[in-house]
Amino acid sequence: MKKGLLFLISIMLLLCSCTLNENKDRVYDPHNTDSSTYQINRQDTITMAEDIITYLDARDKDSIKALFAPQIANDYDLDSQIEKVFEIYDGTSISYEIGTCGEGGKHIKDGKFLYLRFDCQIKNMQTDNDKIFRISIIRCLVDDNNPDNIGLNKIFLCRADGTNIAPIGEVSEDEFFQWEY
Numbered sequence: 001m002k003k004g005l006l007f008l009i010s011i012m013l014l015l016c017s018c019t020l021n022e023n024k025d026r027v028y029d030p031h032n033t034d035s036s037t038y039q040i041n042r043q044d045t046i047t048m049a050e051d052i053i054t055y056l057d058a059r060d061k062d063s064i065k066a067l068f069a070p071q072i073a074n075d076y077d078l079d080s081q082i083e084k085v086f087e088i089y090d091g092t093s094i095s096y097e098i099g100t101c102g103e104g105g106k107h108i109k110d111g112k113f114l115y116l117r118f119d120c121q122i123k124n125m126q127t128d129n130d131k132i133f134r135i136s137i138i139r140c141l142v143d144d145n146n147p148d149n150i151g152l153n154k155i156f157l158c159r160a161d162g163t164n165i166a167p168i169g170e171v172s173e174d175e176f177f178q179w180e181y
Contacts, residue, residue, distance in 0.1 A: 052135065053122060154167055154170045
């Protein structure tokens with residue numbers, strides 16, 4: 001009986017170690033469409049959104065600029081956009097909530113992402129000056145047609161009701177901004 005139990009435990013340990021080694025050798029690839037890759041992408045996007053709040057509070061223009069995709073950094077005047085946001089966002093955050101965060105656009109071929117975008121919202125972000133904001137970010141994780149598009153594409157600073165106040169990054173002609181709180 002003891003030999004049988006010992007044999008069973010040995011087999012179970014062997015199977016567990018094989019599974020652990022198999023998962024240990026997996027390399028993160030944002031092109032993968034599996035749920036574990038989705039969770040990594042989602043958490044990384046939430047972390048980026050929280051970093052943006054930290055950089056806004058510290059008025060750290062260089063750290064904000066470093067998050068942007070090379071194409072966006074080349075095509076838009078990030079310095080002046082960030083300065084405008086700093087003017088509106090006066091104060092520091094004292095509380096916020098993570099809102100929706102997930103896939104905002106995708107194109108899949110043969111079971112792999114050719115294009116993947118994540119959108120994330122920080123809502124009810126209250127500052128020490130009694131202002132309440134919402135921040136939305138759009139981040140490109142995969143773009144096989146344009147690798148220079150990978151990175152942060154835009155930040156929207158919004159009123160609590162979602163009205164766009166000021167953008168940083170990519171802005172299309174049909175987007176409307178109030179430019180004041």
